[in-house]
Amino acid sequence: MPSRPSDGSVVLGWVRKRGVDRLSIAGLALDGGKPPRGLAVLPADLVQHALKTPALQPLGGRFTASGDHVAFTPRLPFVAGLTYAVMLRGEGEPQVWKIERPRAAAGAPAEVVAIHPTAPEVPLNLLKIYVQFSAPMREGDAAEAVEVRRLDTGELLEDVFFQGRYELWDPERRRLTLLLDPGRIKRGLGPHEAMGYPLVEGTTVEVRVTDRFRDAEGRPLAAPASRRYRVAAPIREHVDPVRWRQLWPAAGASDPLEVRFDRPLDHAMLQHAVRVTDADGAPLPGRVEVAPEETVWRFHPENPWGAGPYSLVVEPMLEDLAGNSPIRVFDRDLERPEDAPPRPAAPIVMSRALAPAAGKVA
Amino acid sequence: MDRRELMTAGVAVAVTATVASAAKAAASYGMTKGAPDIKSVGPLAFGPAGVLFVADPVGAKVFALDVGAGRAMAAQPVSIDKLDMRLAAFLGAAPADIAVRDVAVQPGSNIVFISVMRGSGAAAVPALVKIDAKGELSQVALTNIAFAQTTVEKAPGLDDKRTAGRQPLRSVTVTDLAYTDGTVLIAGASNEEFTSAFRRVAFPFNGAAQLNSLEIFHVSHGRFETASPITSFVPYGGAGSVLAAYTCTPLVQFSLTGAAAGSQVKGKSVADLGPGSTPTDMLHFRQGGEDYFLVANSRHPLMKVARRDIDKQEALIKQADHVGAARKELPQAGVSRLANLGDGHVLMMQQDPAAGLSLRSYAVETL
Numbered sequence: 001m002p003s004r005p006s007d008g009s010v011v012l013g014w015v016r017k018r019g020v021d022r023l024s025i026a027g028l029a030l031d032g033g034k035p036p037r038g039l040a041v042l043p044a045d046l047v048q049h050a051l052k053t054p055a056l057q058p059l060g061g062r063f064t065a066s067g068d069h070v071a072f073t074p075r076l077p078f079v080a081g082l083t084y085a086v087m088l089r090g091e092g093e094p095q096v097w098k099i100e101r102p103r104a105a106a107g108a109p110a111e112v113v114a115i116h117p118t119a120p121e122v123p124l125n126l127l128k129i130y131v132q133f134s135a136p137m138r139e140g141d142a143a144e145a146v147e148v149r150r151l152d153t154g155e156l157l158e159d160v161f162f163q164g165r166y167e168l169w170d171p172e173r174r175r176l177t178l179l180l181d182p183g184r185i186k187r188g189l190g191p192h193e194a195m196g197y198p199l200v201e202g203t204t205v206e207v208r209v210t211d212r213f214r215d216a217e218g219r220p221l222a223a224p225a226s227r228r229y230r231v232a233a234p235i236r237e238h239v240d241p242v243r244w245r246q247l248w249p250a251a252g253a254s255d256p257l258e259v260r261f262d263r264p265l266d267h268a269m270l271q272h273a274v275r276v277t278d279a280d281g282a283p284l285p286g287r288v289e290v291a292p293e294e295t296v297w298r299f300h301p302e303n304p305w306g307a308g309p310y311s312l313v314v315e316p317m318l319e320d321l322a323g324n325s326p327i328r329v330f331d332r333d334l335e336r337p338e339d340a341p342p343r344p345a346a347p348i349v350m351s352r353a354l355a356p357a358a359g360k361v362a
Numbered sequence: 363m364d365r366r367e368l369m370t371a372g373v374a375v376a377v378t379a380t381v382a383s384a385a386k387a388a389a390s391y392g393m394t395k396g397a398p399d400i401k402s403v404g405p406l407a408f409g410p411a412g413v414l415f416v417a418d419p420v421g422a423k424v425f426a427l428d429v430g431a432g433r434a435m436a437a438q439p440v441s442i443d444k445l446d447m448r449l450a451a452f453l454g455a456a457p458a459d460i461a462v463r464d465v466a467v468q469p470g471s472n473i474v475f476i477s478v479m480r481g482s483g484a485a486a487v488p489a490l491v492k493i494d495a496k497g498e499l500s501q502v503a504l505t506n507i508a509f510a511q512t513t514v515e516k517a518p519g520l521d522d523k524r525t526a527g528r529q530p531l532r533s534v535t536v537t538d539l540a541y542t543d544g545t546v547l548i549a550g551a552s553n554e555e556f557t558s559a560f561r562r563v564a565f566p567f568n569g570a571a572q573l574n575s576l577e578i579f580h581v582s583h584g585r586f587e588t589a590s591p592i593t594s595f596v597p598y599g600g601a602g603s604v605l606a607a608y609t610c611t612p613l614v615q616f617s618l619t620g621a622a623a624g625s626q627v628k629g630k631s632v633a634d635l636g637p638g639s640t641p642t643d644m645l646h647f648r649q650g651g652e653d654y655f656l657v658a659n660s661r662h663p664l665m666k667v668a669r670r671d672i673d674k675q676e677a678l679i680k681q682a683d684h685v686g687a688a689r690k691e692l693p694q695a696g697v698s699r700l701a702n703l704g705d706g707h708v709l710m711m712q713q714d715p716a717a718g719l720s721l722r723s724y725a726v727e728t729l
Binding site for chain 1: 420451455458487489497498531548590635637714
């Protein structure tokens with residue numbers, strides 16, 4: 001706690017009591033043992049505004065006086081790195097004192113860890129792009145900070161991404177999901193008719209995450225990041241696990257199970273929407289690996305494989321890059337009976353008993 | 363009894379009723395007192411007896427909070443400029459760190475409630491702020507409040523041992539919320555799969571079994587059928603009718619009456635508001651004995667649509683730019699949130715170059 005200065009000046013300091021941070025104010029003339037009237041705490045940048053706008057309410061919280069000190073306990077915790085002002089409005093000119101809240105031990109500014117898909121070629125009706133950051137990010141920057149450019153003409157493509165009421169983040173705000181405007185992808189809808197697809201088939205585009213993106217501490221990204229894609233024909237058919245190649249190891253082996261898809265699938269959903277279960281249907285402990293380009297999925301078991309039978313279980317939600325899933329074609333043509341109707345939303349289970357490796361006797 | 367005495371008596375009755383209904387809220391809606399674990403705040407809606415529903419997009423929950431039914435007060439005109447600045451000063455942050463998520467007005471008391479996120483990432487703090495008739499801000503204490511909660515959705519496939527102890531990356535963001543006839547309606551969007559899941563949860567909350575899951579398909583795009591998350595919706599008419607705006611732009615009318623859990627509800631596309639813009643909020647109000655809707659848009663002007671035009675609109679077969687039910691463009695600019703302020707006013711949150719973020723009320727007859 002700062003000591004009361006003898007020269008009549010006011011000294012501010014931070015104190016922590018019962019796990020709550022307070023702003024301590026020493027050197028104020030108390031009002032009959034109580035905090036003086038007209039005392040307020042504000043973010044320092046808003047002081048000028050507060051002086052012009054009497055209706056501006058200061059920080060919600062409570063002043064207490066103890067001895068010759070006043071302490072302010074805010075309703076919400078103080079913000080690291082923000083400068084606060086203590087303002088005393090009385091008869092004459094308002095008096096203002098300032099103090100900066102210490103910054104949390106600053107890590108490196110956030111950077112882009114990955115942009116998915118990593119496949120070099122995407123369908124014209126690509127629906128989603130994921131941007132993985134190294135640290136939590138600030139919300140609200142996505143619309144301005146991610147660009148898509150056509151490389152042959154250098155043209156910046158407009159209105160590529162859907163801008164909803166809220167951005168789509170993971171709970172830690174490290175992974176952003178960008179939807180390419182579904183209204184422009186879906187045939188027959190107004191935006192599609194008026195503006196066409198967000199991407200242009202046959203071109204190469206660059207998706208660029210610029211350093212206008214801010215991390216949760218308000219700092220720009222360490223560096224911009226980008227990825228290039230060739231835009232190929234649209235894909236409009238169910239994800240069909242029966243078409244996948246399953247390379248099961250022999251019983252007794254510890255090698256991973258490898259599954260090769262007929263097209264790239266959604267990187268995020270591959271982490272949890274495909275799994276291996278034992279004969280009782282319990283998930284097998286192990287680690288999932290999604291190979292680059294999202295066409296190969298491997299499961300590394302914790303223990304060597306037994307005879308099984310094991311099952312490869314696919315959740316019906318699993319999507320390809322264009323939003324097609326085992327139960328739904330993204331925008332279904334009613335004149336194509338093979339796409340109709342949406343299939344039951346049950347997991348697809350493909351079971352397999354494993355033979356021992358050749359040469360071994362069971 | 364003279365007029366003054368009459369008024370006093372009226373107030374006394376109102377106060378008694380308020381206390382009774384607040385106690386009722388806690389007891390009969392299965393609420394317990396404590397500190398709800400609200401990780402983030404998003405859409406708001408009011409239920410019976412002044413109960414406030416708050417969506418928590420990060421925690422994938424909806425909380426019912428007993429914020430007190432408040433004293434019955436006639437709706438006062440609202441005109442608040444520089445709302446972001448005022449919230450920044452009051453909540454102690456830079457204005458850039460203030461994100462207003464939703465605005466709702468408590469029926470009866472006509473107190474304005476705002477859900478706000480202060481800061482982002484690990485330092486993000488949710489706050490619920492009340493604005494009374496004098497424009498005074500106060501914060502709803504979330505440490506000792508009667509509340510109940512329901513989980514919006516458990517992600518399929520995540521029960522898996524492999525993900526135990528790890529924070530799942532998948533989340534369901536609640537995009538809009540409403541209460542009607544004993545039911546909380548919840549629209550959500552996943553940050554992974556693209557589905558039109560729409561949930562109905564009976565209130566009082568009664569465990570996960572009360573959760574209905576509806577897939578909504580709108581089939582009327584000529585040859586094509588699509589599923590898409592709902593960005594905003596508004597129930598109306600009290601008979602299970604809902605007008606919804608989709609991630610892919612069209613306005614769709616559908617009826618939940620008789621829809622079994624898990625069934626697909628086929629909606630009727632009634633308008634396509636055109637490209638390059640997203641509906642950000644919707645509202646139902648009555649004017650001259652008729653039902654109307656307001657639709658706020660990210661880039662298009664605020665639009666007004668009459669229910670009679672929606673009812674008589676044939677399902678759109680061929681979508682084209684600016685087709686469907688007649689709509690009127692209103693002059694209020696930069697509107698991002700809408701709320702009913704009593705029956706006679708509409709509250710709008712507007713972004714204005716001069717006033718900044720503002721809250722203004724408009725009498726319904728002027729709309």
